[in-house]
Amino acid sequence: MPVISGSLGTKGLCDYEPVEFVFYRQMMKNQHHLEIKSPDSTLKILDLNLLYLHHLSSALSESEDEEKSGDIYRLFYWDEERETIESKVVSGVPNTLIQIYRTKKHEVPLHVLMSPISGSHSAASIFEKTIKPFLVSTDIQYLQCTLDSMSSMKRYIEETNFHEERPLFMLLSGDGVFHDLLNCYEAGEFDVCLIPCGTANALASSVGIYSIRDGIRAFTVGVKRNLTPLCVTLYGSWQETIKAGVVVSWGFHAQIVSQSENLRDHVGINRFKVIAHKLLGENNVYKGVVSTDSKRLCDTKYLLISRVPRLETMFIPCPTAKLDGPFKVLHISSSGDVEQKLREAYHGGIIESDGVSVITTDKVTVEIQDKMDEVCIDGYIIKAQKIVVQLDKVTIGILGFAS
Structure with missing residues (x-):
């Protein structure tokens, strides 16, 4: 059962915690940082580690410095050494920082x-x-x-x-x-x-x-x-529709995910490379037809239908993929060099070449020849003989940073 939790509140914090003063910003290690001074110490916080300003109380009188607020705030920041959130009670906060880091209102849980x-x-x-x-x-x-x-x-x-x-x-x-x-x-x-x-x-x-x-x-x-999201319809002896938020694949990539599952707890993320090395030695070709409005592709080694540019932090098979609108289809045929293309993905993105197609589309159909085969949908492995991928009708908001 879900557990509802509230806050303990911050009333009285200023009664027993010293108020420290936001002093100024300057450059350190080619990045701006905030310097907070108290009578006995100075704390420097890189801008990238600033998280939140929580308003505690209003100033009793207006600040003498028009560029700074006299209000009392609790400043939350990321402590890199402890890898956790720390906080300081501060005043004299620059108004420019308040505009960025002031607490947002959350009316609902x-x-x-x-x-x-x-x-x-x-x-x-x-x-x-x-x-x-x-x-x-x-x-x-x-x-x-x-x-x-x-x-x-x-x-x-x-x-x-x-x-x-x-x-x-x-x-x-x-x-x-x-x-x-x-x-x-x-x-x-x-x-x-x-x-x-x-x-x-x-x-x-x-x-x-x-x-x-x-x-x-x-x-x-x-x-x-x-x-x-991607709307994926699977056909076999049944029909099922599933939404995907990251990737749909068949062939090499789907087999990496499928065969590496047993290594999850022992090898971590390197399990993908272990299985990839094994599959490269097998050099499998997967029989079927991949169709878009503009192309009909056969003899598949690697098929990736991607909503996102990155599949890992450093593995970027489709660098021009966008989260909304048409998605990317990456296809490597029997004449393509999968090993070379995987190297490219770790160095900025796969480049279209002989045997390698990168297609932007809003619909793709995969018809698998002869038998049911494994397809990967956001890490889940499902057997199907045909899949149709197209755009869903809803839009999901992902909090992140501009591309």
């Missing part, structure tokens, strides 16, 4: 969903150590749920009364939980903040989130990036 089985199984500890104290200290109410399967996601959605028109979810997980949410929440559109706790974190890295700090900054000062 934030839905915090975490997966204890994603990646290195760190989501629960990150929530308890970092996210929960931050939400409590900033008076942000939240609903919390730990997920271990799509059925637990369905249960959470069914049992939660969503009073808001467009709910905001914070996901401490990998791409799989976003996929589950996409397919379980049927009441309309929603927004998502990603705290990357998975193995590859394809969606998070594609919106500029590479760390826990980045995810929190996206929540506080990020911009909303619109994502149009």
Whole structure:
């Protein structure tokens, strides 16, 4: 069952904590930083580590400096050494910073969903150590749920009364939980903040989130990036429609995901490279037809239908892919060099060449010859004989940073 949590409030903080003063900004290591001075110490915080300004009390009199506020704030920042959020009570905050980092109003609860089985199984500890104290200290109410399967996601959605028109979810997980949410929440559109706790974190890295700090900054000062999901219809002895938020694949990529699952807990993200090396030696060709409005492609080694540019932080097969509008189809035929193209993906992106097609489209059909075969949808492996991928009708908001 979801657990609702509120905040403890900040009343009385200034009664027993010393007020420190925001002094000025200057350059350090080619980056701007904020310098906070108190009678006995000076703290320097890089701009990239600034997270949030929570208003505590108004000034008793107007500030003598028109560029600074006399109000009292709690400044939250990321401590790189401890890898957690710290805070200071400050005054004299520059008005320019207040415009950027002032607390946003959250009239409805934030839905915090975490997966204890994603990646290195760190989501629960990150929530308890970092996210929960931050939400409590900033008076942000939240609903919390730990997920271990799509059925637990369905249960959470069914049992939660969503009073808001467009709910905001914070996901401490990998791409799989976003996929589950996409397919379980049927009441309309929603927004998502990603705290990357998975193995590859394809969606998070594609919106500029590479760390826990980045995810929190996206929540506080990020911009909303619109994502149009992929609508995937699978055919076999049945017909099923599934939404995808990251990738659909067949052939080499799908086999990497399928065959590496047993290595998840032992090898981590390197499991993909282990299986890729094995598959390169096999040099398999997958029989079937891949059709778009402009091309008909056969003899497939590698097929990627991608909503995002990155599948890992440094693995960028489709660098020009956008989160909304037409998606990318990357096809490597029997005459293409898969190994060379994978190297290109780790060095900025795959380039179209002989045997390699990169297509921008809003619909693609894959007809698999002879038998049912494995396809990958956001990391899930499903057998099908035919798939049709096109654009969904909803738009999901992803909090991140401009591309």
